[in-house]
Amino acid sequence: MDWLGGWLGGWFGTADFGLARFVLQRGIAAIFLLAFVSSALQFPALLGEHGLLPVPRYLDRVARPPGPTLFRWRYSDTLLRTVAWTGAALGLSVVAGLPQRGPAWVPMAVFLAMWLLYMSIVNVGQVFYGFGWEILLLEAGFLAAFLGSNQTTTPAVTLWLFRWLVFRLEFGAGLIKMRGDPAWRDLTALYYHHETQPMPNPLSWFFHHLPRPLHKVEVLGNHLAQLVVPFFLFAPAPVSTVAAAAIILTQCWLVLSGNFAWLNAATIVLAFSAVATPAVPAVAPGGPGMPTWFAAVVLAVGALVLVLSWWPLRNLFSRHQVMNGSFNRWRLANAYGAFGSITRDRLEVVVEGTLGDPRGGGWMEYGFRGKPGEPGRMPRQWAPYQLRLDWQMWFLALGSPGLNWFVPFLNKLLDADPATLGLLRHDPFAGERPAWVRARVFSYRYTTWAEWRGSGNWWVREPLGELVPPVSRGSH
Structure with a gap:
């Protein structure tokens, strides 16, 4: 069956996106590492046995959590820390490139384990885990399981799924702004945003004091990056690469001007799914083909996401657009958006x-x-x-x-x-x-x-x- 794997790799995979896979796998794993460490350090005090909103009390009160969780039948702070530090160790192993050296099933198993472990935390995290970047990380982590390893070429289907994720993330955020607040439509949103955002950073004060005409240019640039550029992610290279670069540049501007947890970092990493580069074996090695079973799994995942995408697609064009919501218990094919309204004071x-x-x-x-x-x-x-x-x-x-x-x-x-x-x-x-x-x-x-x-x-x-x-x- 080697000839079949080689044929599938040539038709089904792509050699020009080895760097994209390199960044996606290690970047998503690094964010998982950060998220698990954050949970290990903060969850017990916030949600633990003696926390502000204890998980045992929550589980006794609800008929069932919003999704699968290992804590459904038993919770303890020791078990939580075990889950969090295990997930952190798995994330660190991918950052170091260890699972990628084996067959395709090894990084697949590692990413699916991180996805399930972190989903267990999010689904009992209540208000303290009710942010859009939590479900974004879960969806990205699930898709990353199907990127293959150094022994396979990069599956094109998985890259398309990542681009669809970035499209929903950016286009959804753009639509929610235009629908939600006149300050986005008249380009005055940044008269207020740098001052009233949840957690300013050291440069936010200086961004706030930029000339107001420049603030309008910033808002216009944001609209272009979120409402126009995402469509070009689906174009052939190098157009897709230019579109990804525009999104990455916009996100870097947001990194400089505020603290939005890992939302911006995740968007930058995910945008690399559209970056085409010549093969660079020393940085992003990849085999010439892929196992037949792996190709079949990737196709099945693609079909699953295609079916689940009906709900977020319908949501994008709804006058009652939902921001940062899941349509299924597995946190896949979600709806995203941010700052649909701007606080003035x-x-x-x-x-x-x-x-x-x-x-x-x-x-x-x-x-x-x-x-x-x-x-x-x-x-x-x-x-x-x-x-x-x-x-x-x-x-x-x-x-x-x-x-x-x-x-x-x-x-x-x-x-x-x-x-x-x-x-x-x-x-x-x-x-x-x-x-x-x-x-x-x-x-x-x-x-x-x-x-x-x-x-x-x-x-x-x-x-x-x-x-x-x-x-x-x-x-x-």
Whole structure:
């Protein structure tokens, strides 16, 4: 059957996309590695046995989780850490190129294992794992299982599936913007976005102060990259390569201007599926053919995704377009989108505690790692790592329902819980229990150039009121 494998490799595979496979496999694995490490470090405090939204309590409450999970019948923090560190080790092995050296079934098994392990985490992660880049990583990880190994040529069908994923990701985001907020249509969205985005980075202040005409050019460029360029991903090379380069350039601009976890990094990696290069054996080796069984599996996966794509395709052209949603329990062929509406004013929830009488002074502020806090503290770079608590604090300030986890968070602070304090940058009481805690709402805006030069502050903030009045242990 060697002749059949060679014929399939010549007709079914492509030698011009070896670099694409190299980047896709290692890039997706690197993001899995980051996601698993993030879960190992943050999940127990947020969702563990004694977390803010304990998984055992969640599983007792729901009829069934939104998808398959290893924790359906048993959860423990030890099992969670075992799953997370196992997934991280698998991701590291692909980054190092080890599974790719074997037959095609080896990287397939490794990627499917990472997909199932991370899906187990996401499906019990509740609000802390309710982001579009979670299902994006799951779908990308599933497709990466069918890229083959160094012993096979790169399957063309799998590359087309990746391009279809990038198309949904970008075109869906473009449509949701145009449908969702007039600021995208009149090109004024970036008058606000750099200041009000969930987690600014060190350059966001400077991007905000760019001339307003340039902000309009940025928005127009974004529309072109998301509403026009994605169609050219399906064109022959070199047109597809140019389209991928335009998407990658746009994503790099977003990396410079904000912290969006691994969304931008994943988009950059996935866009390489359309990058055609001459064969570079030293960088991306590939065999001349592929096993018949592997070709059959790839075709079957292609047919499966084609069938499942009916739902996201219909969603793209719906007036009630869903943003970041799954249409099946396996998190495949999803709908994507981001920032369908732009916040005009920035609100922040500031958490404080005191050791004394709440009617007196002595209130001190808890410091978060990523979200804005003290006006003089420069925003930090965290992406592609995700600070899940900090992201939820942004949604909380917008008025999204969050007291189901926020009240337990305040209780943990009253108990000086070490795991919860470990999620923070600064505990003003150095591990001592405060007598009272409270949450206040502030308006935030960037300083002007003159204010920044005069004070060194990045933010100006004004108190607006209380979200949660002073509470103590046993008072609620």
